[in-house]
Amino acid sequence: MADWSGYLNLILQGALVTAQLTIYGSALALVAAFLAGMGRLAPWRAVRWLSTLYIEFFRGTSIYVQLFWAYFVLPFMGITLSPLAAGILALGLNVGAYAAEVVRGAILSVPRDQYEATVALNLTGAQRMRHVIVPQALPLMLPTFGNNAIELLKATAVVSLISLTDMTFQAQIVRAQTGNTLIPFAMILILYFAMALLISAGMRSLERRMTRGLDGVR
């Protein structure tokens, strides 16, 4: 049994890589989502067009293909990324495209009354977004952002394809070396689930904090 502690350690190291991918990927997805989601509502046609192109392209193509591009094709264009960076880039941009539609939808669902009040108070477009519209749209985005983050967590498994030693990759190593399938895969199943629970709990507490004081009627 002494061997097992080493193998389990290997899987835990993989869990760390998975956590890194999830955290950095989510951060990139968040930035991409706000840029593209608000870009689709921008008063400039070129910005709207670019945002739509990004969203449709990354939603419309496979995460596998995007990952392979980031890692194997970009070097031909002179951009060489580490496996971790390529993974974060592909995951972040992919999930960001979905989340961009969440941002756009939430912003559009803030009542028109609120927009009119900002006009009457002579706020600029940027002030209106920053101080009035986005703070009210955020609580509406959070539940779906939670879904998106969990989707991203689960999608991290694909990075084993570019030789990144994430949790799934390590589980396969352990399986290959010990011949035991149940233990490594049961372990990563539990670990994925625990991480997803953590994301859900975090999102719920964020949501509670943000909706404090807001009208229940909305």
Next chain:
Amino acid sequence: MTAPIIRIKELDKSFGTLRVLDGLSFDVMPGEKLALIGPSGSGKTTILRILMTLETISGGHIEVCGEQLYHMQRNGREVPADAAHLHHMRRHIGMVFQHFNLFPHKSVLDNITLAPMLTKAEPRARAEARAMELLEMVGLADKARAMPSQLSGGQKQRVAIARALALQPRIMLFDEVTSALDPELVEEVLLVMKRLAAETDMTMLLVTHEMGFAHEFADRVLFFDKGRIVEQGPPDQIFRNPEHERTQTFLRKIIAAGHRV
């Protein structure tokens, strides 16, 4: 002879094929208190929304404080106003809405200080001191830290009035400000507006179904029907002795519906 603070000339407004304002012209003098009355759909709210630049116009001209609202000069030619010009013009005008439109995520105090701090770069301390004065005036100084959801409709509307006043506009627009309130809450809002009318020299345009209040508040009453002014004059004349048959019919209906005149 002072010049009018608002000049509306040949104003047209259509929504699709529906003509809401039809070649409308009237002037408002500085400090004048104007009541706009008429059946719903007569275009009176649309006039306020156009003055607040919440709608576009279909034709005509509006001058506010001596400058064109929806037009500007470029290379000696008149062109439609751009966003910067509208921003420049809006500082003259404030508006109070039927449904208050307070920001639900901000405290009463922050609702009032937001615009002065952002648009006039007022330091927080000064904006808050001024906001407290305004809350004092509307009788809600003790609610400064409350959230809008904790207030009654009448209190919300008084906060909304304070919020609009914080920018010190020269013209205030009141769009059916008591229509969304429970009857027992109407009086507290009207009281605030009466004080405001008595104590300031602001120009005020009021769209209302409260005929008794319009009578007391206004220097001049404009009766609208189908996007045109049917009749206008001092409140005594319009309410006691209307010339036009449509005005008479409208006032009869309003009285029958239980409103005081």
